Structure formats: structure tokens, C-alpha cells
Amino acid sequence: MSHDVPSPAEDESVAELDYTDPLYREAVVDLLGALAYGEMQAFFRLAADASMAPDNYHRSEIAEMAVAEFGHFRLLRDRLIQLGHDPEEAMTPFVEAIDGFHASTAPADWLEGLVKAYVGDGVASDFYRDVAQYLDPETRELVVTVCSDLGHSKFCIESIRQAIKADPVVAGRLALWGRRLVGEAIAQSQRVAAQREPLVALVLGGAGPDLGAITRMFADMTDRHSERMRSLGLAP
């Protein structure tokens, strides 16, 4: 699967999308609401997890990631307002799933926090890149802007590799942790998917609420997650 985002000219069906289609509008507002709440919570969770950093240098690096997430929240919220929607209302349907994800994946220590930051950044990048191709040009531009600002987690890689080198035993624990993170993310996403048909159709590129297509999307996300785990020196 290519990770490139096609330009509107390459895909005529995209150019036809507009907000007068009530189902498309509902799906886009859902998407922006889910992403906005996800980014806001990423800000707060990263800021909280930074307290476990071994020094102020690492603490400030995690804070940099948190600040970037807040910038994304701002863009998404402002877009909702521009479209005439109340951001609070648009975010509400996703609060339970996103809070549930974080409640069940609170890092026990600094290394788990680093892996969560790295894995979360990667999965978010994949998702933004995938969904961008199915959006109208304006929403696509916003999503691509946010996506191009992701990837602040590169500093995590070196720290995690060093920790594994210093104590190879942690590799097993972190590999397990990585699987748990993706497992919980998929569980919560499936919960949302069961309740938001137009959003699912949008994310799948117009396909109906097809269980097979959803499962394939998660399988593809998991494959790319596994690649990232390997790049950290962890068994996927």
C-alpha cells in the first residue's frame, strides 16, 4: 500500500465531495471531532507522562511533542468552528473511547511512556495519511498539514534502543507493551466503528460498513506498527 497522498486531480470521486451531502458532512464532522479530541488528550497525556523522564532534557522533548499535538488540536477545532459546528459537541461521541484507551494504557514507567509516544505518533501518522485520500480538498489540506507535522517522536528511538542495550530484559516487556497498545487502540476503534456508520464509510473510502474492510484496515495498521516495533529492536 502506498503511503503517498494522491492529489485531487488523480481521483475524481474526491473532487465531487462537498458539504451539501449530509452523510459526508456528518462523517467529516465526526472525523474532525474524533481527531480533535484525540490530539487534545495526546497533549495532556504526554505532558503527564513527561513527569517520569529521567532529566529535564528528555522532559522537554516530550513536552515538545505535547505542544505539537496541541497545535493540531487548534487546527482541527478551528475547522469545526469554521464549518459552523460546536467543537465540544463534535468531540463528545469519542470521549469514552479515547479516555478508555488512555485509562487502559497508562505507562508504568518512562520507557513505557516513550514506546507509547512513538507508537501513538506512528499510528496517527498512518491513519491521517490513509484517510486524507478520501477527503474533499479543504479537509484534506488540513489533515495533510497536521500529518506533515507529526513525527516528533524520532528522539524516542535512540532512548529505547539504549535502554534495551543496557538491559536486554526490558525488550520482552516493551514488546508486550507495544502489542497491548495496538490491541487497545483497535478495541476502542471497533467500538466507535460500530456506532458511527458514516465515519466508517468515509475512512474506508466510501465502502459500506463492511466488517471485512474494517478488519483489513486494522490488519494493515498492525503491519505498519510491527515494522516500527522491529525498528526499535522489539519483537512485534
Added chain:
Amino acid sequence: MSHDVPSPAEDESVAELDYTDPLYREAVVDLLGALAYGEMQAFFRLAADASMAPDNYHRSEIAEMAVAEFGHFRLLRDRLIQLGHDPEEAMTPFVEAIDGFHASTAPADWLEGLVKAYVGDGVASDFYRDVAQYLDPETRELVVTVCSDLGHSKFCIESIRQAIKADPVVAGRLALWGRRLVGEAIAQSQRVAAQREPLVALVLGGAGPDLGAITRMFADMTDRHSERMRSLGLAP
């Protein structure tokens, strides 16, 4: 006392300051280290306190303040690096006092968090503005830049006034809380002052470690704090 920052031309003694004076250099590095650590901790504490917000709108407003503080931290840290100093080393002497301040002033609820955000922002603005007049032009420019970006706490005023209107009993509790905040800030500042003579001399505009001058500075800070408490509808 005027809150205006005089331009270098108004005060010739300032223009003569430079980093070849080892005492001045030590004091400036201390000042930048203390402010940098203060701003970084402000970021983390505001982000943590935001969890008590009644809704996502207020949560994001506190996050906006936190993000602004982190921007100040970046400027101060980069200035230390530019001057050839390790930010971690420059911040270390102030960790105990600043952490101690926050440990003894953890807000019990959202309203206490709002008052702390508002009071902290105000006291910081006063301090930056006061100290700016005693600095060399480059450091002064940095401090004035940070100072001009303070004041993100205005949204607190309306929320606090509404809470007092809805339940006048909270006014007494919040007035006490405001006094405690300033009391702890002064206690921790005095602790630092006892150990950092060149910094004290700088902050006092070249006066020696004169106990009377320090006390007058705190009295002046307290007066301005009292004005702000009155503007919230709280007994100072």
C-alpha cells in the same frame, strides 16, 4: 512605581553591562536558569491542573496558557545555549525551590487552579517587567519578548467572578488561597535569595545583598498581587 521598561538610552549604567564581568554573567545565567525552570514547570503544572476543568473549552484555555509557557521556556533555554551554558546545569540550583512551591500549592479543585494560573501569570509579569530594566540590551529584549506574551490568564477572571457570584462562600476560601500562593512564592524566593548573591544584586538593580531592599521588593510584589485579588472580587 512605573511598570514601563525604560529603553537602554534612558539608563546608561545598563548599556555598560556585558558578559565579560563574571559577576554579571553569573547573575544572568542564574536568572535565565531560574526563569527557564519556572516556565517549564508552569507548563507541566498547568497541563496537569487542566484535568480539573469542567469542560473541554476551559481545559483547552488552560492548555493554551501551558503552551505559551513552554514557548517561553524554549526562548530562555536557547539563550542559555547561545551563551555557552548547559541549560540543565543552569536550572539545577532552582529546582528545589520551584518544585517546593508547586508541591505546597497543588490546587484542590478547578477554582483554586484558576486562581493559581491567574496569580502566577500576574506575579511573573511583574517580575519580568521589573528585572528587565537592569539587564544588558540583548537579555532585556528576550525578557521583554517573554513578558509581552504573558497575560493569557484573562479568561480566568470571568470564570472566577461567576463562581463567586453563584456561591459567595467560595470568596473566603479563594482569598485565603491567594494569600497562601504569594506567601509560598515569597518563602521560596527568600530561600533562593539567601544562596545566590549575584542574582539578588541583579534583581535589585545593583544593590548589594541588602535585606531591606529584598523585603521592599517583596512588599511591592505583594501590593500588586493585592490589586489583582481585588479585581477578582477577593479580599487581598
